Amino acid sequence: MSNELVKKEPRELATITSNELLTTYAPNHIKRELRRCTTVAKAMSAPMPKLRDLVSTIGERAVEAYLKLWLIDLNNILDLKKPLSEAQIDDLAFRICDKYRTLNIAEINLVFNRAKNGECGGILDRVHVPTVMSWFNDFFNERCNVAAEQSYQNHVQAKSAFSHLDRTIDRRVAFLETAKTKHDKETTRAETKKRVANAQKQIKQDTKTQGQ
Numbered sequence: 001m002s003n004e005l006v007k008k009e010p011r012e013l014a015t016i017t018s019n020e021l022l023t024t025y026a027p028n029h030i031k032r033e034l035r036r037c038t039t040v041a042k043a044m045s046a047p048m049p050k051l052r053d054l055v056s057t058i059g060e061r062a063v064e065a066y067l068k069l070w071l072i073d074l075n076n077i078l079d080l081k082k083p084l085s086e087a088q089i090d091d092l093a094f095r096i097c098d099k100y101r102t103l104n105i106a107e108i109n110l111v112f113n114r115a116k117n118g119e120c121g122g123i124l125d126r127v128h129v130p131t132v133m134s135w136f137n138d139f140f141n142e143r144c145n146v147a148a149e150q151s152y153q154n155h156v157q158a159k160s161a162f163s164h165l166d167r168t169i170d171r172r173v174a175f176l177e178t179a180k181t182k183h184d185k186e187t188t189r190a191e192t193k194k195r196v197a198n199a200q201k202q203i204k205q206d207t208k209t210q211g212q
Helices: 018-023 027-033 040-045 051-058 060-078 086-099 105-116 129-211
Strands: 004-008 013-017
Touching (some): 027 060, 027 105, 040 105, 040 129, 060 105
């Protein structure tokens, strides 16, 4: 299995190895780059690799080791009387990697950042495995709602664009029909005028013949 992941960025392609994941994308380094990803929509669209892509390129164990950095950072920041134990950190890293592989690094950051900001309910002096997993579950449900809303808005915009196109086509069809009707009327008038002129000419010729 390759130990590299190619991640698209706005201007260039960056190659991520397992070592670089643990350093360049460590919580203390990446949080500044992601400071503006304060909503689910922004985090979803951030040019960051997803856990599933990392797993497929550098392996599950390497991704779990990376997630442990976030959990250790959480322990340090919250300064809990009873922090997460090593066994709990190992278990949480496995569970998050296993269940939420569709999340990208920006979304992982947002989940833990919300907890640090006190946006995940009151954290007293301890955090349990179910507590952390509930943060991810709530986030994932919100993420699904945001994705559904975005899909709906895209559908509405596409429908609106097609409706505008339909109206434009209808106007063009109406214009062509009007032009055709006008052309037909002008053609009819011209033909009628020609027939009248021919009839008048024929009458004159008949009158001249009779006079002779």
